[in-house]
Amino acid sequence: MLKRGWEQGVRAIVSSTRALLKRHRFRAKRHLGQNFLLDAGILARLAESAELSAADTVLEIGPGTGNLTLELARRAGTVIAVERDRELAPLLAETLAACENVHLVWGDFLAADLDALWALAPPAAGGARKVAANLPYYITSPILVKLLTSRTPPALAVLLVQEEVADRLLAAPGTRAYGSLSVLVQFYSAPELVLRVPPGAFFPPPEVSSAAVRLRLRPAPPVEAGDPAFFFRVVRAAFGQRRKTVLNALAAGLAPAIGKEGLSAALATAGIDPARRGETLSLGEFAALTRALLARG
Numbered sequence: 001m002l003k004r005g006w007e008q009g010v011r012a013i014v015s016s017t018r019a020l021l022k023r024h025r026f027r028a029k030r031h032l033g034q035n036f037l038l039d040a041g042i043l044a045r046l047a048e049s050a051e052l053s054a055a056d057t058v059l060e061i062g063p064g065t066g067n068l069t070l071e072l073a074r075r076a077g078t079v080i081a082v083e084r085d086r087e088l089a090p091l092l093a094e095t096l097a098a099c100e101n102v103h104l105v106w107g108d109f110l111a112a113d114l115d116a117l118w119a120l121a122p123p124a125a126g127g128a129r130k131v132a133a134n135l136p137y138y139i140t141s142p143i144l145v146k147l148l149t150s151r152t153p154p155a156l157a158v159l160l161v162q163e164e165v166a167d168r169l170l171a172a173p174g175t176r177a178y179g180s181l182s183v184l185v186q187f188y189s190a191p192e193l194v195l196r197v198p199p200g201a202f203f204p205p206p207e208v209s210s211a212a213v214r215l216r217l218r219p220a221p222p223v224e225a226g227d228p229a230f231f232f233r234v235v236r237a238a239f240g241q242r243r244k245t246v247l248n249a250l251a252a253g254l255a256p257a258i259g260k261e262g263l264s265a266a267l268a269t270a271g272i273d274p275a276r277r278g279e280t281l282s283l284g285e286f287a288a289l290t291r292a293l294l295a296r297g
Contacts, residue, residue: 057123129153132159169182192214231286247267251263
């Protein structure tokens with residue numbers, strides 16, 4: 001898996017990232033969300049949180065300078081690292097020189113075929129597909145959607161994201177952070193906070209704090225929604241105009257396909273007060289409303 005001497009050198013490689021960047025005259029690109037994590041302790045905790053074994057295949061989105069990649073390679077059977085910025089090639093070649101179990105793939109993860117990526121190195125017997133990544137913050141939501149709704153989702157994902165986004169993923173109904181992204185993540189997974197990370201742990205430091213969240217993918221959703229695609233149409237409509245009552249928000253978001261009278265009847269069937277706000281509805285209530293709407297044809 002790893003060449004001799006790798007483990008002794010990992011902390012030295014992490015601590016010398018600034019020198020690596022300077023040596024290769026590399027400047028982090030703000031438009032690609034490049035903030036490289038330098039704290040060896042946090043890197044180790046992220047990798048440990050992925051609960052990796054030698055039978056697992058772990059996908060890393062945006063390896064950057066390869067610091068987290070090293071920690072993942074230490075624990076997993078195979079690492080598939082997808083990087084968009086080809087200017088990082090010489091840095092990654094240097095950082096990962098001691099690794100024999102890393103597949104480096106160049107390209108945009110959002111444009112990649114996830115099935116094809118997993119096919120590069122299927123897990124060994126008894127292993128699982130997992131994800132661990134320090135995500136570019138500006139594309140966190142589309143990455144989450146891709147991972148969670150894929151035909152081949154991972155069993156577990158540990159993602160370092162903007163702290164505000166982490167709070168949204170974990171939010172409960174009735175809180176300010178609760179929204180359609182909360183419902184999406186909690187429909188497909190059981191999210192939990194791993195740790196919070198200050199800006200100073202990165203180079204260059206971002207302007208916001210960060211947090212790592214672990215998502216355990218569910219074998220089946222916790223509620224029966226009937227039609228998941230329509231379920232999320234209902235959710236998006238309910239959150240589309242947060243200041244309106246759920247009845248008025250749904251009427252604005254689902255019209256003209258469903259009239260206000262039909263919406264009122266469906267809300268009554270689901271036991272939901274039409275004067276409530278959409279952000280107060282739980283997954284179970286959204287599912288009941290979706291079933292009621294589907295029953296009306």
